[in-house]
Every structure is written in structure tokens, then in C-alpha cells.
Amino acid sequence: MSLETKKSSSLFLMQDGKSAAEDDVLPDGFxxxxxDGVTYMAYAMGRMTYIWGEDAEEYRPERWLENGIFQPESPFKFAAFQAGPRICLGKxxxxxxxxxxxxxLLYFQFRxxxxxxxxxxxxxxxLHMAGGLNVFAFPRA
Ligand code: HEM
Known part of the structure; x- marks a missing residue:
């Protein structure tokens, strides 16, 4: 897709905007x-039940596992690193x-x-921890 990166406005840091370098058709036919400008918001997409199901807001990392093995999602669904030809090179x-x-971290227990x-x-x-996250760390026995 021929979209050029556009600088995000400081007011909308959570958004990632692009502008079309030429007429184009998005994968859904749009x-x-x-x-034209096209913007997506990875923060909101990561919390949408439409994309992740009813438990979208629950911290459930095992949603990424199948029989204990990591299953990567499509980068168009998990868009934190973006997708397509301009996907994050450092992913x-x-x-x-x-x-x-x-x-x-697994060497320690935290309280x-x-x-x-x-x-x-x-x-x-x-996403910074609000007020930091002060913990005691103990080596695991
Ligand atoms: C959690 C960590 C990171 C996240 C969430 C992230 C996210 C992103 C995103 C969303 C873009 C696309 C920006 C855009 O074009 O609109 C991007 C581009 C890029 N990232 Fe990352 N990034 C991360 C870490 C890194 C690291 C560690 C490196 C380098 C060692 C890196 C190198 C790059 C480069 C070079 C591009 C530009 C790619 C291009 O425009 O062709 N990123 N990253």
C-alpha cells in the first residue's frame, strides 16, 4: 500500500497517521x-473487543499461547509495530x-x-507506571 508516514501531532501521540501518496484501495475495499489521511490508534486497537474478544481488557498473556507455544498474531491485528512494508525494523x-x-526477572520474586x-x-x-512501581526483589530459592 502506498502510504507515506505523517508526523503525529503532539496532541495525539497515541495515534499514527499516514497520508496516501496516490489513490489506493485498503484491504477491506475502502x-x-x-x-487522504488514514490514522490508526494502537492503544485503542489493543483494547477493542471487536478485535480481541470480550476479555480484551483483561491481562491474559496466555492468549498468545497454543499448547504452551507462542503464536504470533497478524501485525495488522497486533499493530504496535505497524505492518506492511514500513513495519518497525527493530521489531x-x-x-x-x-x-x-x-x-x-525470573531469577527473582517480587513483592x-x-x-x-x-x-x-x-x-x-x-505507558509509564503512574508513580513508579516500587518493589522488593528476592532471589528465588
Ligand atoms: C517496543 C519497542 C518498539 C515499538 C513498539 C516500535 C514501533 C514502531 C512503529 C509503530 C513504527 C512505524 C512508525 C511509522 O512509520 O508510522 C516503527 C518504525 C521503526 N522502528 Fe520501531 N519500535 C520499537 C523498537 C524499535 C527498535 C529497538 C528499533 C531499532 C533497533 C526500531 C527501529 C525502527 C525503525 C528503523 C523504524 C522505521 C522503519 C521504516 O520507516 O521503514 N524500533 N517502530
Missing amino acids: KVKKG EFAYRQMKILAAV LVDETKEATYRTMFT
Whole structure:
């Protein structure tokens, strides 16, 4: 698809906008004209029941596993790294980093410093922990 990257406005950091370099037809048949803008919002897409089912907002990482084996989703569905010819070039590198970090974290057990405080995030370009996430770390026996 011939879409050019357009700079996101600072007001809409969670959106990723493109403008059509030429007339085109999207995979669902929707026609775009040269110069038309198309924007998607990965944050919202990651929470849509239409895409992920009724439990879309539940933290259920095992949704990515089948018989214990990781099943990647279509990048057009899990659009955090975008999809198509302009997909993030660092995607595999980012996955590798996440796996290394997850493996290192498994050496420890964690306990929240304040168990009464709700662990939640701030909605920004990247999702920061609101007020940080202070934990005690103990080596696993
Ligand atoms: C969790 C981590 C990351 C996320 C969520 C992410 C997400 C994205 C997204 C959405 C785009 C497309 C932007 C657009 O054209 O609209 C992109 C492009 C790109 N990313 Fe990443 N990225 C991540 C990590 C990285 C890393 C670690 C590298 C490099 C080592 C990297 C290198 C690039 C490059 C070079 C492009 C431009 C590709 C192109 O325009 O052809 N990214 N990334």
C-alpha cells in the first residue's frame, strides 16, 4: 500500500497517521484518494473487543499461547509495530530485548512495597507506571 508516514501531532501521540501518496484501495475495499489521511490508534486497537474478544481488557498473556507455544498474531491485528512494508525494523530486536529481560526477572520474586496502592499506568507515548512501581526483589530459592 502506498502510504507515506505523517508526523503525529503532539496532541495525539497515541495515534499514527499516514497520508496516501496516490489513490489506493485498503484491504477491506475502502478507497482512499491521493492526499487522504488514514490514522490508526494502537492503544485503542489493543483494547477493542471487536478485535480481541470480550476479555480484551483483561491481562491474559496466555492468549498468545497454543499448547504452551507462542503464536504470533497478524501485525495488522497486533499493530504496535505497524505492518506492511514500513513495519518497525527493530521489531525482532525489541522482542529479543523483552525476552532477555523477562528471563532475567525470573531469577527473582517480587513483592510490592505498598500492596494497598493500585499498580496502574499513565497514558503517554509510552505507558509509564503512574508513580513508579516500587518493589522488593528476592532471589528465588
Ligand atoms: C517496543 C519497542 C518498539 C515499538 C513498539 C516500535 C514501533 C514502531 C512503529 C509503530 C513504527 C512505524 C512508525 C511509522 O512509520 O508510522 C516503527 C518504525 C521503526 N522502528 Fe520501531 N519500535 C520499537 C523498537 C524499535 C527498535 C529497538 C528499533 C531499532 C533497533 C526500531 C527501529 C525502527 C525503525 C528503523 C523504524 C522505521 C522503519 C521504516 O520507516 O521503514 N524500533 N517502530
